[in-house]
Amino acid sequence: LAAGQSVFATLAEHDVLVHHPYDSFEATVQRLLVEAADDPDVAAIKLTLYRAGGRSRIVDALARAVERGKEVFVFVELKARFDEERNIEWAHKLEQAGIRVVYGLVEIKTHAKTALIVRREQGALRRYVHIGTGNYNAATAEMYTDIGLLSADPALGADLHDLFNELSGSSRPPQAAFRRILVAPTSLLKRLIELVEREAEHARAAGSGRIRAKLNGLADSDLIVALYRASQAGVDVDLVVRGVCTLRPGVPGLSERIRVVSILGRFLEHARIYHFANGGDAEYYIGSADWRPRNLRRRVEVVTPVRDPACCRRLDAILEAELADPTAWELEPDGGYGRRPPEPGADGRGSQERLLDLASATA
Template sequence: MATSNINLKDPKYYFNRELSWLEFNYRVLHESLDERTPLLERLKFLAIFSSNLDEFFMVRVAALKQQVQANVIKLSPDGLTPSEQLITIRNRLRPLVKEQDHLFEYTLRSLLIAQGIYLINYVDLDQEQRTYLHQYFEDYIFPVLTPLAVDPSHPFPYISNLSLNLAVIVREPDTNEERFARVKVPQVLPRFVALPKELRHQEDDQTALWTGVPLEQVIAHNLEALFPGMIVQECHAFRVTRNADLSVEEDEADDLLLAIEQELRKRHVGKSAVRLEIHTSTPESIKLRLMEDLELEEIDIYDIDGLLGLKDLFYFMSIPRPDLKDPSWSAVVPTFLQRVKEVVDGNEDGKIEGEGEDIFSLIRHSDLLVHHPYHSFVASVQQFITQSAYDPDVLAIKMTLYRTSGDSPIVNALITAAENGKQVAVLVELKARFDEENNILWARRLEQAGVHVVYGLVGLKTHTKVILVVRRESNKMRRYVHIGTGNYNPKTAKLYTDLGLLTCREELGADLTDLFNFLTGYSRQKSYRKLLVAPFSMRDRMIGMIRREAEHCRNGGSGRIVAKMNALVDSPIIEALYKASQAGVKIDLIIRGICCLRPKVEGISDNINVISIIGRFLEHSRIFYFHNGGDEEIYIGSADWMTRNLSRRVEAITPIDDPNIAKELQEILGIMLADNRQAWELQTDGSYIQRYSSDNGPEQSSQNIFMEMALKSAGNV
């Protein structure tokens, strides 16, 4: 095949972004299907699958529907119009939703019963259990319910986003006239109502561990209390999803904080509906009425065989059965951090209590790489920030906050730093989707404490994960930095795999100084010494390094690229990878989620392999390796190879100059490439096939291996 005549922009060489995401979510669902997954973890993955779908509809499907309404006909890279994409989404998603429902209703429920966990339907209760739930209804549920009539004098009520509801048909006993009402299942109450121990199921003289009933069924079987004097004919559950993306005209917003607060109020109310989930038993008349009132079409309707809103299955992770869950994992403190003294408290003169070295002396000795959740976030990144807040020689702290926890000790440390007289500047990204409200609260609290808070740049999200600490040492200033792949969030650091570099290399410190001046002031800095920064140099530098590998091959050498990220969407990057493959570069891509590149196409991507790893931790780190003719280069940072990351966000990726850390990162990549437990291989047709150890030797789970390595690094093995 003459590669020079091939049009690499041809749609047939690209996967649809939305369908690729659905394939990712299917891999999440498969963790529930996989019998090797502990039972309660299988419920958790069902909940994650459902929660992911909610966000997918609120953002991605909503955006496509808006394009259709605006008569947008621009084709996606794979050649589909917005309308065609909505149809393909529907066709792919219907069987997935059915598979999810059947798995829960006909497999997992039975397996739960075998373990003494009974989630039962109200109709299967005995009289004593019904009597208890009737009293529970009167005492705890009835007072918070608000039935809403729908008739000429009562317009169809607004159905809030992601709410679970009952469509109720009642009949006037005198006139036999039927009326329609809506009852919202209150989200302030637990979704599953547990029975007391004495009313639980008994098996072989053993009391069940848990017995409960879905809240909506308790309401449905006690509706007479809501409609006295009426005859309840029938009721059917339904659930609505709405467009929840924010639309803020930043150029017109004098106060971005206020503008986003106003948009958040709209989100809580919700915008146009994009999906209706109803039980398959719902009569056509009720379905059509809901469709008309919500302004939805048949393509927006999803029939559910069992329970609606399975994201509430997270509830069952609270059941005390550790044998039905993954083995517990607590992040360890590696030996190189065990010498660091912890901040116990800051006394009046700002000294740090505790024994050992301060973290700055360790960083001066050598660069440090931390790998979460295997290495402790609290003992590394959080300790770095906290010591900076109390250390009298630290003069300034600057950092970006994209997402953090609701009770963030990092934010508290920054407030302490400001109270201790240090210059503290924090860029809070108010447009971090679904964390806007949390970030607004922290932004106001930081401002009240005297922290300089900025909200980023018009038209750009600040997604980079960086900290700059300026410290006075021996009559000179030294800059310490942290550059990471993940958010400064102690909670998600226990669930997401991320990397972070702690260093005091002068060029990186100078680069971060320039970057913060760009973020907070009027600097128009576009060139940096070491950092690859989006939206300026990152795409060009990445494409340049990909082309360099191809050039090595054309000159008789070898080329090698290994890249790990969350998503690969950017067409110019994909085209560069195709050309590198054609030149003979061996390319391995580890992409957790969306991948629009089509691998193993003859003459196009013969040399490209793509795997996805799905496990107990969410793969979130980004690593980029280039062989460069033996003069290897490796990078970590915040950006995926997506158009939004490279063109519409502020991102930073750092080279790794420490040879020991470079080798460690190469080992991480090698372990993941050898995974035959959680790894899935992307096929030319867009499907994924999971690797199995029986076909590839002994089982090798990369995440389990990293846990074992972390234990060894802490001296625990």
């Protein structure tokens, strides 16, 4: 985001993909919300709050927005593990500031990372969105790798408008027929399986197919079965999974075309990216959901397609860099992990180090 231009002016021209901590959280996502709070043309700000952390400039900006007559709505998840007490404190502070606060849904966590800004422009209302993989927390944004999409796409704006209407007016998980976003626990798992099966159909028809995904965990049995079937149909499945993975790659007759790597480094890998080659018409998605039962079946999660060509190219580069990371750990068919052996004369830097060097060179 250019320092001398309004965030809204930039997003009116094109989407922006941010990759923390290589892109500053304060200069991108936090800047969007602070600018919205201070902009006299902004009418409303809405967001989900899962882990805000300690002192938060975003929360300060929301309080300032209310003082300036803006509608501010915050959905606070009180069941965020290890942060229950802190989130209760934040909810009370938000309410004391005059912000409308809604607490988590009954028996289900809201893990989505979404923000909606409504702005008056030329006699009409325009919506701006942030949909990401990480919390609205400047401290963890320096330690976790996360992805976020900033956009003025009308369809995404309409989807988040409907999402927040449901979160504020119902105790059930969102039931709306969304235009673009995929939402758990209602539609995300079904659509993911359809996308995997579509890739298998491409492989059967044309002899090739590819799925790439970056996740924190993979353990949903139905999705794993779909991936096994895709592998058997000829789809190459390349996965970056930081944590638990109950899929077994490289098993003859079952998962020979699947490989799984895990990256450990200075930062905690936290982003979620899905890519489906789709016969040359590639589709990219980012969002809050891992491929685990708790995310796909028992939480409110939001995943968005990414359509801007420059944003898609950046997601492709991230996936390729991590899959080729010379320091990665490879999951073996027996469930054990082995460190990739160094290649003589090759660049031995890991993907995190390379991305840091690139960020420094382009700063």
